[in-house]
Amino acid sequence: MARRLVTTALIVSVLLLMGLASGCVRRESKAGASITLAGSTSVQPFAEMLAEEYGKKYPDRSVVYVQGGGSSAGARAAISGAAQIGMMSRELAPTEKELTPIVIAHDAIALVVHPANPVSQLTKEQVKRVFTGEIVDWSAVGGHSGRINVVSREEGSGTRGAFDELVLEGADVAPRAIVQDSNGAVRQTVSQDKMGIGYISLGLVDRTVKAVAVDGVIPTVENTRTGKYTLVRPFLFVYKGHMVPDAEAFADFVLGDEGKKVLASEGLVTSK
Amino acid sequence: MSRNERAAEIILTVIGLSSATILGLIILFIFSEGAPAFAKVGVWKLITGLKWAPGKNVFGILPMIAGSLAVTLGALVVGLPLGLGSAIYLSEFASKKTASLMKPTVELLAGIPSVVFGFIGLTALVPFIRDRLGGPGFSVLASSVVLGVMILPTMTSISYDALRAVPQSYREGMLAVGATPWQTVRMAVLPAARSGILAAGILSMGRAAGETMAVIMVAGNATIVPGSLLDPVRTMTSNIALEMGYAAGLHRSALFATGVVLFVVIGILNIVARAAVRGRGS
Numbered sequence: 001m002a003r004r005l006v007t008t009a010l011i012v013s014v015l016l017l018m019g020l021a022s023g024c025v026r027r028e029s030k031a032g033a034s035i036t037l038a039g040s041t042s043v044q045p046f047a048e049m050l051a052e053e054y055g056k057k058y059p060d061r062s063v064v065y066v067q068g069g070g071s072s073a074g075a076r077a078a079i080s081g082a083a084q085i086g087m088m089s090r091e092l093a094p095t096e097k098e099l100t101p102i103v104i105a106h107d108a109i110a111l112v113v114h115p116a117n118p119v120s121q122l123t124k125e126q127v128k129r130v131f132t133g134e135i136v137d138w139s140a141v142g143g144h145s146g147r148i149n150v151v152s153r154e155e156g157s158g159t160r161g162a163f164d165e166l167v168l169e170g171a172d173v174a175p176r177a178i179v180q181d182s183n184g185a186v187r188q189t190v191s192q193d194k195m196g197i198g199y200i201s202l203g204l205v206d207r208t209v210k211a212v213a214v215d216g217v218i219p220t221v222e223n224t225r226t227g228k229y230t231l232v233r234p235f236l237f238v239y240k241g242h243m244v245p246d247a248e249a250f251a252d253f254v255l256g257d258e259g260k261k262v263l264a265s266e267g268l269v270t271s272k
Numbered sequence: 273m274s275r276n277e278r279a280a281e282i283i284l285t286v287i288g289l290s291s292a293t294i295l296g297l298i299i300l301f302i303f304s305e306g307a308p309a310f311a312k313v314g315v316w317k318l319i320t321g322l323k324w325a326p327g328k329n330v331f332g333i334l335p336m337i338a339g340s341l342a343v344t345l346g347a348l349v350v351g352l353p354l355g356l357g358s359a360i361y362l363s364e365f366a367s368k369k370t371a372s373l374m375k376p377t378v379e380l381l382a383g384i385p386s387v388v389f390g391f392i393g394l395t396a397l398v399p400f401i402r403d404r405l406g407g408p409g410f411s412v413l414a415s416s417v418v419l420g421v422m423i424l425p426t427m428t429s430i431s432y433d434a435l436r437a438v439p440q441s442y443r444e445g446m447l448a449v450g451a452t453p454w455q456t457v458r459m460a461v462l463p464a465a466r467s468g469i470l471a472a473g474i475l476s477m478g479r480a481a482g483e484t485m486a487v488i489m490v491a492g493n494a495t496i497v498p499g500s501l502l503d504p505v506r507t508m509t510s511n512i513a514l515e516m517g518y519a520a521g522l523h524r525s526a527l528f529a530t531g532v533v534l535f536v537v538i539g540i541l542n543i544v545a546r547a548a549v550r551g552r553g554s
Binding site for chain 1: 323327328335398408488494518520
């Protein structure tokens with residue numbers, strides 16, 4: 001009898017604890033409903049930073065939740081209403097024209113290799129031929145002999161879409177290319193593979209990988225701003241029809257001085 | 273028959289039929305969603321096409337079919353012997369104490385989420401294969417090992433139950449005519465447990481063929497027919513998971529068509545497995 005009582009008490013208290021914990025995690029602000037941003041994994045880390053700053057500065061306003069999924073998924077989410085704002089790292093496609101885009105920053109696409117790889121520069125033509133599978137060995141582009149392990153993104157990725165447009169110009173990525181589903185996964189793969197090459201958002205390049213110069217130009221924020229580095233794509237917030245006031249407030253924050261400060265400090269190019 | 277008996281019978285019948293109904297609904301749904309892709313691309317071209325490029329409206333599933341078959345076969349090669357061997361050991365040779373310790377351990381292995389297996393595969397196995405054996409590391413081999421370890425507990429548990437269900441009189445009879453323990457297992461116990469072990473194998477095969485998350489992390493997802501164990505590969509399940517977030521129209525229908533093909537392939541594998549064992553006579 002006592003044993004059953006103890007067991008029941010234990011179960012009830014565990015359930016209560018879970019309920020309390022979930023209540024603490026999901027902070028419902030005074031403004032009521034939260035807003036959701038979904039889409040590009042390139043924009044995602046920056047959106048998360050902005051959401052955090054926004055939450056700190058305006059704790060009374062709606063909470064901002066950020067999800068990934070890729071640019072195409074972001075467009076779908078904005079169209080279906082699953083997200084109030086979609087994030088994209090490429091231009092809108094013809095099928096997405098019902099959405100309205102806002103440019104929040106420009107970002108360069110960096111070609112990255114393993115830090116120990118002696119290759120530090122490639123021409124755009126070489127990059128194209130490596131990714132289409134025409135060039136298969138590192139020795140053909142100035143490196144140590146060995147098969148190039150090409151790492152690409154899934155088709156819905158904005159980074160890939162921009163890469164396809166800017167570098168491949170319609171050609172197909174080699175079928176042998178490894179496909180990873182986020183910038184982070186590509187970076188991690190290349191950081192561990194001495195024979196690897198991939199493309200990621202410039203804002204996400206860190207010490208674990210090496211960005212190569214393309215056509216003699218190193219990818220830096222300055223070179224992107226001046227236009228010397230040409231592999232550039234816009235970061236977009238997209239929405240259908242009209243933005244709800246909560247979403248508009250966040251968008252204003254991102255486009256204002258405070259938002260620009262955050263983005264610029266992380267390696268993105270914002271309009272002055 | 274009393275009222276309670278009747279009620280119980282009816283309720284159980286309804287519950288039993290509901291599983292079949294749900295299965296029927298699922299089949300209906302994926303077939304109808306996949307129909308446009310089959311119609312527009314053509315069943316033959318879809319199933320035998322070697323190129324998958326949704327952006328250019330090219331849909332060929334053959335590399336993914338080959339990929340699913342390769343990793344499933346690889347998983348069985350890794351998991352079946354280990355699983356069955358463990359089950360035989362636990363059932364026939366281990367001391368009671370050892371068995372009582374090992375059984376929960378195996379069951380704990382079954383409780384580990386597939387994402388964890390994928391993560392370990394990604395951070396430990398893939399670099400190992402890349403550095404020691406060559407290739408990009410993301411490979412049929414990596415997928416097979418990860419999946420093999422994942423199906424191990426299923427194989428062990430169900431085979432163990434099948435072996436335990438063999439009456440002790442079989443073993444006693446064999447020992448009485450002078451058979452060694454291994455001869456007893458090989459000639460009397462295993463054949464008697466055949467259908468249970470087959471069920472274990474089919475269940476494990478189904479699990480391996482349907483696994484998605486762990487495979488995405490270690491297979492490489494390249495749309496090629498794998499030529500060697502070290503080649504990257506994409507399975508049908510990974511294909512669906514990678515692209516479903518944004519697929520629309522014909523692309524989305526093609527993913528459902530992939531689901532239909534997966535369904536059919538697993539069905540064929542099940543039939544082949546049953547026939548192969550039945551052929552040897554029960």
